Amino acid sequence: MKTKSTPESNSRRRQNFILHLHPAKVREASIKFSLTFGLGGMAAVLFLIQVFTGILLRFSYSPTPAEAYDSILSIQNSILFGQLVRNMHHWSGILFVVIAFLHLLRTFYTGAFYPDRRWNWVLGISLMVTVIFANFTGYLLPWDQLAYWAITVSTSMLNYFPVVGDQLTGFIRGGQNVNASTLLIFYNFHTAILPLTIVLLMVFHFWKVRKNNGVVVPENADGEMVPSNPDLVSKELVVALSLIAFVLILSILFNAPLQERADPALSPNPAKAPWYFMGIQELLLHFHPFFGAILIPLLFLTAMIWLPFLRYPKQYRGIWFFNAKGKKLAWLALISATLLVTAGTLLDEYFPDFEIWLKNIPPVISNGLIPFILVSGLIFILTMLVKKKLNPDKSELILFVFSFVIASYALLTIAGVWFRGPGMKLMWP
Amino acid sequence: MTQTDQHKETVNRRSFLKKAWAWLGVIAGIEFTAVALNMFSSGKRKNAENASAFIETVGFVNDIMPGTVIPVKDGQFYLVRMADGGFMALSLICTHLGCSVRYNSEEKRFICPCHSSAFDLEGNVLNPPAPRALDAYRVFIDQGQVKVDTSRKIRRKKFSPGDLVYA
16 A cells, blocks of 8 residues: 655655664754864765766776776766766865865864774774775776876885785786786776775764764763754755865866876876875885885874773863863974974985985885984974973873874875975975 | 483584584685685786787897897887897886886986986996886897797896896
């Protein structure tokens, strides 16, 4: 028997659907826009945009070196709104990485990483890594010079993995160089394995938020409850629609880049990795590849996962930068990172490397271990100085170190993307 | 047989079946991983089966003057003939991060555009950050023609005289 659809039944159905996503009521404090800026929701919307535009692009794309580039050209030139769909996929792919990263910063700075949410923090880190690799595997698909050499340079970094580096690179590329097998492998990861992984992790991530009674709120917040529909849902709609409008405008104004067809015999000068790996490529200019491309990124990732497993005698929740001292420490970290990274980059550019001074020592020590110890020593001294002068508690001290490391990576990325010209020499953008 | 014995027996049978399922699961997992890895590297194997496609013929020995460098784009290498007549095929892929090196005929060196590593005609590193000499490919002379087998790169720290092939 078919039930007749009336305005009331439709509304009931809508309500029913929403209640499968949200609890019936949420704390009023938890839906304050300036607490989260809707960043997690934005990431989810961007994922949906990627799925829709990606499926459309998949109808016209051929993952072979002979046809890939031409299929992109034909998407752009002879398919109605093809260029727009590609632009949207391109820009929201970039935004996805940026917004996911900002969301990660938000969860840290509002104290949503403490032990009660530790596994969701770990899930979030896994999602961040998956999102980056989803973008990375898509980077190769246009098969233009930009794509080919960015993937060549980035996968070559894996060569420096001790013992198994060559096998690892060969395995990921499906051969010695970036070739037809690489394209097929990347295509499969980009359009099947990684999106599915994101879906699974995302569902788990949302469920964990529900288990924690929603997003983090200040401890002194009053417990007033409001109905999710419309209080939360209307806010979500505003954020989602504004974001979609933003992506559309961006895609109308700016085309996704497409360089010349890939030429394995001719690398462009400079040849750069995708922008989110430029911080690592920048490290490579200063450190031996084992340190720059393998050890430092792995240490960073380990530290990020470790973060919620430390013991925090005092915990700060739901307030940006914890308190007044936390704010001060964040500024201090930003300023000291700016000064030190700029000074270090300039010093390394205009003074000869340790490798040239210490000719008789293997480069992994002269250009790897020695600068690594120098830099870690510097961070250690800085941290001790802050500890002595400002007397922060554990949470506040971790906030300082976290901010310093994140700011340094951001600065290295900026230097690599905008301030490096031919031969990776410093230049003005 | 008492009641408890019987009870014990049922539990044992049950736990045995549970274990059997778990082991079957592990075996299925291993099988699936092996199949997946095999599928994953199928491209590589396809390349290996097709060995003759990896032989590049550069030209007749007598046509290549000593002291010349010939870029072979399809094979991604430079064929170098030393002043003493020895041949060597140098991969054009920089050992630092895989950019393609260019030959500068005035300075007689290979220069990488990415991080300005430089290599001499024998492939040795003249300027870091490249950590080792350019990889080589096997050169052989067949009926007066110089041929290069590009199926496998030869890794080396630096040049040794044995790397050269004479007609």
